[in-house]
Amino acid sequence: MSATTLRLQGDTSYDVVVGHHLTDRLPALLGDGVVRVAVIHPTAMADRARALRHALDAAGFAAHGIEVPDGETAKTARVAEFCWSVLGQAGFTRSDAVVTLGGGSATDLGGFVAATWLRGVEVVHVPTTLLGMVDAAVGGKTGINTDEGKNLVGSFHHPAGVLCDLSTLETLPRNELVSGMAEVVKCGFIADPEILSIVERSPATAMRVGSEEQRELVERAIQVKLDVVAGDFKETGGAAGHPGREALNYGHTLGHAIERAESYRYRHGAAISIGMVFVAELARLAGRLDDVTAARHADLLSAVGLPTSYDGAPWGDLLASMRLDKKSRGDLLRFVVLEGVARPVVLEGPSTDLLEQAFAAVRPRTPR
Ligand SMILES: NC(=O)c1ccc[n+]([C@@H]2O[C@H](COP(=O)([O-])OP(=O)(O)OC[C@H]3O[C@@H](n4cnc5c(N)ncnc54)[C@H](O)[C@@H]3O)[C@@H](O)[C@H]2O)c1
Ligand SMILES: O=C(O)C(=O)C[C@@H](O)[C@H](O)[C@H](O)COP(=O)(O)O
Numbered sequence: 001m002s003a004t005t006l007r008l009q010g011d012t013s014y015d016v017v018v019g020h021h022l023t024d025r026l027p028a029l030l031g032d033g034v035v036r037v038a039v040i041h042p043t044a045m046a047d048r049a050r051a052l053r054h055a056l057d058a059a060g061f062a063a064h065g066i067e068v069p070d071g072e073t074a075k076t077a078r079v080a081e082f083c084w085s086v087l088g089q090a091g092f093t094r095s096d097a098v099v100t101l102g103g104g105s106a107t108d109l110g111g112f113v114a115a116t117w118l119r120g121v122e123v124v125h126v127p128t129t130l131l132g133m134v135d136a137a138v139g140g141k142t143g144i145n146t147d148e149g150k151n152l153v154g155s156f157h158h159p160a161g162v163l164c165d166l167s168t169l170e171t172l173p174r175n176e177l178v179s180g181m182a183e184v185v186k187c188g189f190i191a192d193p194e195i196l197s198i199v200e201r202s203p204a205t206a207m208r209v210g211s212e213e214q215r216e217l218v219e220r221a222i223q224v225k226l227d228v229v230a231g232d233f234k235e236t237g238g239a240a241g242h243p244g245r246e247a248l249n250y251g252h253t254l255g256h257a258i259e260r261a262e263s264y265r266y267r268h269g270a271a272i273s274i275g276m277v278f279v280a281e282l283a284r285l286a287g288r289l290d291d292v293t294a295a296r297h298a299d300l301l302s303a304v305g306l307p308t309s310y311d312g313a314p315w316g317d318l319l320a321s322m323r324l325d326k327k328s329r330g331d332l333l334r335f336v337v338l339e340g341v342a343r344p345v346v347l348e349g350p351s352t353d354l355l356e357q358a359f360a361a362v363r364p365r366t367p368r
């Protein structure tokens with residue numbers, strides 16, 4: 001089946017290509033002036049990175065591999081420093097480029113390295129997880145974690161292009177597919193109700209690698225992200241009461257706090273799934289969201305295998321983490337909530353009581 005090209009249309013434009021076996025598209029995305037290419041990839045992608053480097057060498061580039069740890073452990077200043085050292089030793093100039101190959105951890109880290117090396121070199125993302133394809137590789141948010149929290153250091157840096165090879169999902173462990181579905185469902189709630197209908201019709205088909213439905217969900221979620229990012233790249237706010245890019249942070253305020261509390265052993269999607277159930281309840285309690293739409297969150301998320309409750313860290317610890325969320329302003333906590341499907345708004349400074357009541361909704365009802 002032929003590839004689909006989606007496009008960011010804004011001050012900057014670039015292509016997001018969705019299809020199968022797309023390596024031959026990479027040289028065109030890299031452009032004419034590029035000489036050296038660093039392929040930043042996790043250990044798990046080592047074989048595919050080697051094949052990609054050979055393809056790049058054959059196309060006339062000088063390809064270098066930079067292997068980083070798997071998963072979230074790659075998103076540290078120490079690993080970024082290692083990448084900068086390799087680029088320096090290999091003589092990377094401003095006309096050279098970075099390619100990331102892997103999940104959202106690799107694209108976040110590699111995007112950050114590209115954004116900061118010589119104050120910014122070109123990057124092309126080749127995501128290999130569902131979550132990377134529908135979210136992390138698109139939109140130019142890059143970052144690493146610090147001890148104090150998630151993605152606290154980073155930069156906005158557009159990629160020159162994104163290649164989503166759906167065939168790579170064939171080797172993705174089930175729990176990673178499930179995690180990616182959280183960001184897909186998020187896009188449904190904040191902007192595209194058809195996503196919700198497709199998942200509700202048959203969660204199993206929606207998640208089957210190679211299904212038409214999966215491909216449609218990937219393309220729809222990417223389109224949601226491109227539309228939001230085109231209007232508000234640096235998250236400074238949207239038009240006419242729309243939260244702009246902050247809408248993409250739906251469920252992330254509590255979600256990121258859970259990830260940190262669990263030392264990043266929770267998958268990102270699992271944590272934001274709980275975060276979405278929490279903000280749906282917060283919106284309901286605040287009188288913003290109807291009961292049916294609020295309940296639809298847990299129904300849909302559990303139907304694809306995501307958690308909807310959490311019995312880990314105490315509320316006080318999570319609240320402290322949430323204060324460092326990027327949507328906070330001074331002492332004011334801000335949450336993206338819904339006033340209906342595809343109607344995101346920002347709720348500022350909800351009372352501690354309301355927050356605790358909403359949190360009670362994600363505490364398991366029966367003790368383990
Ligand atoms: N920048 C953004 O806009 C944005 C958006 C969403 C999420 N994120 C970030 O993305 C990260 C999560 O990304 P993720 O869910 O892709 O996880 P991940 O990058 O941690 O990858 C999960 C695991 O799957 C392995 N893997 C990757 N592709 C594989 C494949 N095809 N087959 C087998 N194994 C494979 C990885 O090596 C890793 O061990 C989080 O840090 C999150 O904060 C960023
Ligand atoms: O692209 C965005 O903007 C998002 O918020 C997408 C999120 O899914 C993603 O997890 C992002 O990395 C969160 O950003 P942060 O600014 O809260 O760190």
Ligand SMILES: [Zn+2]
Binds near residue numbers: 135183252268272
């Ligand atoms: Zn996310």
